[in-house]
Amino acid sequence: MKSIQLAVFSLALISSGVMAEASPQSVVSSYMAAWNAHSASQAARYLANDVVYYDAATGSPVKGKEKAEKEVIGAFIRAVPDLQWKMTSQPVYNQDTIAFQWQFSGKNSGEWAGAPATNNDIKFEGVSFIKVVDGKIAWQGDYYDSKKLEAELQKAKP
Template sequence: MKALKIAALSLVMFSGLSLADSSPLTTVNEYMAAWNAHNVPLAAQYLAEDAVYYDAAAGEPITGREKAEKEVIGAFIKAVPDLSWKMIGKPVYDEDTVAFRWEFSGKNSGEWAGSPPTNNPIKFEGVSYIHVKAGKITWQGDYYDSKKLDAELKPVK
C-alpha cells in the first residue's frame, strides 16, 4: 500500500514537471535563447508548421515555419549576427499566450532587406504577443518603433 502511494505521488509530481516544461513561457524563453545563440534552425523548431509571424512594421504576415525561418529569423540573424533579444520586465502569460516587452540590440554587420551592412549599432524596444499550442508557437506578433530602427540603419555620412 505504501509503495502504491509513493508511485501515485511520483506520477503526480512528474506529470506536473512535464506540464511545467511545456508551458508557453518555457517555450518562449527557449525560443529566445535559440535566437540569442544565433541558431536559426533551432529557433525555427519552436514554430508550428503553419505558424503565422506578424511584424507590424512590415504589415504582411508570414505564414509557415519554413518562410519564417528564412524571412524573419534568418534575415535578422544575418543582418545582426551578434544580436541580443531580451525581455524587459515581467512577461504576462496564461495557458496559451505570452506577452512581453523586449529590447533588441547588436551591430548591423550583415545585409538587411537587400541593403549592405552599415556597421551601425542598433538598439530598439518593442512588444511581442505569442500564442503557443502543444509547445509550438502558432502565432507571433511583434510591435516596435520601426522609424527608430530605420534611423539607426542609415549609413553614417
C-alpha cells in the same frame, strides 16, 4: 496486487508526462536563447509547422515554419550576426499567450531587406505577443518603432 500497483504507477508516470508539457514562458525563453545563440534552425524548432509571424512594421504575416525560419529569424541573424534579444519586462500571461517588452541590439554587419550592411550599432525596443499551443509557437506578433530602427541603420558614422 503487484500488477495493479504497477499499472497505477505507470498511469501516474504517463499522466505526469502529459502535464509536464512546456509552459509558454519556458518555450519563449528557449526560443529567445536560440535567437541569441544565432541559430535560426534551433529557434525554428520552437515553431509550429503552421506558425504565423506578424511584424507590424511590414504589415504582412509570414506563414509556415520554413518561411519564418528563412524570412524572419534567418534574415535578422544574417543582418545582425551578434544580435541580442532581451526581455525587459515581466511577461503578462493569458492562458496560452505571453506578452512582454523587449530590446533588440547588435551591429548591422549583414544585408538587411536587400540593403547592404551599414555596420551601425542598433538598439530598439518593442513588444511581442506569442501564442504557444502544444509546446510550439503558433503565432507571434512583434510591434516596435520601425522609424527608430530605420534611423539607426541610416545614421552616419562619426
